[in-house]
Amino acid sequence: MTGDAVIASERVDEPAIDIRSVTVRYGDIVALDDATLRLHRGTVCGLIGMNGSGKSTLFKTIMGLITPDSGTVRIHGGPPSYARRDGSVGYVPQSEDIDWTFPLSVRDVVMTGRYGRLGVMRRPRRSDNEAVDEAIDRVELGAYQNRQIGQLSGGQRKRAFVARGIAQQASVMLLDEPFAGVDKRTEATISTLLRELADAGAAIFVSTHDLHALPDLADQAILLMHRVLAHDRPDRVITPDNLTRAFGLDPLNPLNRPDPRNPHP
Numbered sequence: 001m002t003g004d005a006v007i008a009s010e011r012v013d014e015p016a017i018d019i020r021s022v023t024v025r026y027g028d029i030v031a032l033d034d035a036t037l038r039l040h041r042g043t044v045c046g047l048i049g050m051n052g053s054g055k056s057t058l059f060k061t062i063m064g065l066i067t068p069d070s071g072t073v074r075i076h077g078g079p080p081s082y083a084r085r086d087g088s089v090g091y092v093p094q095s096e097d098i099d100w101t102f103p104l105s106v107r108d109v110v111m112t113g114r115y116g117r118l119g120v121m122r123r124p125r126r127s128d129n130e131a132v133d134e135a136i137d138r139v140e141l142g143a144y145q146n147r148q149i150g151q152l153s154g155g156q157r158k159r160a161f162v163a164r165g166i167a168q169q170a171s172v173m174l175l176d177e178p179f180a181g182v183d184k185r186t187e188a189t190i191s192t193l194l195r196e197l198a199d200a201g202a203a204i205f206v207s208t209h210d211l212h213a214l215p216d217l218a219d220q221a222i223l224l225m226h227r228v229l230a231h232d233r234p235d236r237v238i239t240p241d242n243l244t245r246a247f248g249l250d251p252l253n254p255l256n257r258p259d260p261r262n263p264h265p
């Protein structure tokens with residue numbers, strides 16, 4: 001992460017992501033309910049919650065792809081649309097949200113991370129090509145860079161989109177289940193990269209179902225159930241009480257089902 005990822009007006013103490021009382025509805029469904037959270041640069045924060053708890057909706061709202069029914073979202077103090085336009089926020093969507101038949105190579109996908117920086121001619125300059133080369137190297141996809149994205153394995157697809165965020169030099173990076181369906185090696189590669197990006201000053205927000213890996217991956221965790229139930233160090237968030245509140249049972253120890261006669265002892 002180089003200095004040009006830093007927004008000039010950003011104050012040191014200003015949160016990278018600042019979400020206050022955000023509610024998002026799809027018709028009658030309340031996906032986010034008065035959600036409030038703040039994330040600072042230099043941190044990796046894991047986002048956990050059961051299926052349908054609003055994780056993807058939260059990411060799309062931070063990206064400005066969804067406008068909340070109420071509440072405010074600020075990225076580096078400004079609206080999400082600004083951050084999306086100037087490339088300071090990068091997004092690795094869930095695999096299901098990507099059209100893998102699109103005729104783009106790995107290199108093309110990574111180059112889209114530079115679009116916010118291309119000049120009026122929209123033609124990549126040397127610096128853009130160098131940033132793309134470096135990003136592809138860091139995710140170890142050099143040998144696959146001319147391959148159409150649909151011809152990659154699940155782990156390679158994820159790495160291609162992580163490379164896009166690296167090439168973008170995004171100071172906020174959102175990753176929606178980057179570990180779903182990937183092998184252990186890819187998981188380790190992505191985890192290491194996320195730590196390096198945070199150490200270089202980015203705010204990393206990553207949703208995951210892998211609670212066991214969370215303490216190694218992240219400095220903080222957020223437990224979501226439409227609203228933020230807990231936001232703290234991973235070991236303080238992943239407690240039997242919290243997990244029972246969010247999942248209805250303890251996913252680390254699923255045999256510990258709450259007693260139906262006395263679910264909240």
Ligand SMILES: Nc1ncnc2c1ncn2[C@@H]1O[C@H](COP(=O)(O)OP(=O)(O)OP(=O)(O)O)[C@@H](O)[C@H]1O
Pocket residue numbers: 026029030031049050051052053054055056057058
């Ligand atoms: N486009 C949509 N139209 C209607 N309802 C939606 C839409 N997208 C999400 N929902 C609903 O909103 C709620 C939150 O969904 P969301 O995808 O944000 O959850 P999630 O935590 O990301 O789930 P998962 O872990 O399964 O990806 C769910 O009840 C879901 O069915």
